[in-house]
Amino acid sequence: xxxxxxxxxxxxxxxxxxxxxxxxxxxxxxxxxxxxxxxxxxxxxxxxxxxxxxxxxxxxxxxxxxxxxxxxxxxxxxxxxxxxxxxxxxxxxxxxxxxxxxxxxxxxxxxxxxxxxxxxxxxxxxxxxxxxxxxxxxxxxxxxxxxxxxxxxxxxxxxxxxxxxxxxxxxxxxxxxxxxxxxx
Amino acid sequence: xxxxxxxxxxxxxxxxxxxxxxxxxxxxxxxxxxxxxxxxxxxxxxxxxxxxxxxxxxxxxxxxxxxxxxxxxxxxxxxxxxxxxxxxxxxxxxxxxxxxxxxxxxxxxxxxxxxxxxxxxxxxxxxxxxxxxxxxxxxxxxxxxxxxxxxxxxxxxxxxxxxxxxxxxxxxxxxxxxxxxxxxxxxxxxxxxxxxxx
Numbered sequence: 001x002x003x004x005x006x007x008x009x010x011x012x013x014x015x016x017x018x019x020x021x022x023x024x025x026x027x028x029x030x031x032x033x034x035x036x037x038x039x040x041x042x043x044x045x046x047x048x049x050x051x052x053x054x055x056x057x058x059x060x061x062x063x064x065x066x067x068x069x070x071x072x073x074x075x076x077x078x079x080x081x082x083x084x085x086x087x088x089x090x091x092x093x094x095x096x097x098x099x100x101x102x103x104x105x106x107x108x109x110x111x112x113x114x115x116x117x118x119x120x121x122x123x124x125x126x127x128x129x130x131x132x133x134x135x136x137x138x139x140x141x142x143x144x145x146x147x148x149x150x151x152x153x154x155x156x157x158x159x160x161x162x163x164x165x166x167x168x169x170x171x172x173x174x175x176x177x178x179x180x181x182x183x184x
Numbered sequence: 185x186x187x188x189x190x191x192x193x194x195x196x197x198x199x200x201x202x203x204x205x206x207x208x209x210x211x212x213x214x215x216x217x218x219x220x221x222x223x224x225x226x227x228x229x230x231x232x233x234x235x236x237x238x239x240x241x242x243x244x245x246x247x248x249x250x251x252x253x254x255x256x257x258x259x260x261x262x263x264x265x266x267x268x269x270x271x272x273x274x275x276x277x278x279x280x281x282x283x284x285x286x287x288x289x290x291x292x293x294x295x296x297x298x299x300x301x302x303x304x305x306x307x308x309x310x311x312x313x314x315x316x317x318x319x320x321x322x323x324x325x326x327x328x329x330x331x332x333x334x335x336x337x338x339x340x341x342x343x344x345x346x347x348x349x350x351x352x353x354x355x356x357x358x359x360x361x362x363x364x365x366x367x368x369x370x371x372x373x374x375x376x377x378x379x380x381x382x
Binding site: 161165171173176179183 | 250253260262264265269318321326328329331332335339
């Protein structure tokens with residue numbers, strides 16, 4: 001998917017604003033990276049109340065998307081997405097648990113940035129922007145749900161190792177992307 | 185099948201005795217995932233070092249088996265950042281050649297240091313590899329696609345090294361693995377020799 005040489009132009013297609021929002025990460029590689037990292041981090045068996053962090057993240061994404069759709073500028077939003085992929089990836093690779101307030105704050109800041117990035121570029125294109133924002137906000141739940149279901153069903157040691165390795169690679173990619181963003 | 189495998193295991197060291205120049209870093213590369221994927225493969229020095237990380241991890245066993253191939257790409261990316269932003273780092277190619285020598289020697293001598301020391305050694309050399317790659321990244325690329333290809337290729341080379349390291353399970357596997365490490369180390373000496381101003 002990442003090797004596609006041209007934009008998939010989901011934003012000009014009329015597949016329904018909700019599904020366009022849901023599919024937004026597929027056409028924005030940095031968002032996809034973030035949601036993969038978030039899914040691995042939040043989808044593992046954490047001591048926090050199940051669903052607490054995804055809920056915070058989803059709400060923050062919704063708020064960020066709404067802000068983007070009405071045209072509020074948020075310049076550091078793209079960097080929040082990259083930093084989020086890096087931090088979630090590192091935390092998941094290290095299997096480190098942050099205190100709930102810290103983790104919630106992280107989810108809120110990163111979610112805000114992701115939602116804004118997802119919606120700001122396409123503001124004005126959606127006929128029903130609330131549906132687009134809803135789709136964008138619910139997309140992280142898919143990533144979280146997939147990993148949570150996987151860790152629930154597959155308890156093998158090597159499955160856990162595989163997730164940690166994958167998370168480390170995501171963090172590595174995010175680091176390189178951030179550096180390339182600085183240089184370009 | 186068992187007998188064939190035992191005979192084939194001695195081919196493993198021969199795979200690493202390829203004497204060729206370093207030189208992944210000649211000219212820029214195109215954009216995109218394919219370009220990023222190909223870049224780590226373009227230099228025998230990088231390939232040998234990344235294979236050696238996988239082999240050494242297999243030799244050390246868990247948790248080094250997967251922690252070394254995690255540490256190398258991550259620290260390599262930090263080195264890449266340094267290369268991209270233009271921080272000074274002397275003797276990069278010599279550092280890369282030294283990594284091949286050191287890792288090959290560690291495998292050949294069956295050195296099993298504590299995990300932290302092994303990780304530190306791998307991380308130290310990863311900086312040089314990352315810096316060399318970072319200094320030659322193309323100017324305008326699809327950042328995520330290129331980086332993803334780059335990291336995936338690096339990780340796959342580690343996995344190939346780990347897979348080859350599974351020869352440990354064969355009757356003469358330990359000796360074959362150590363011989364492979366020696367071949368890598370000798371190749372590293374050849375790489376370093378070419379860099380000397382003689």
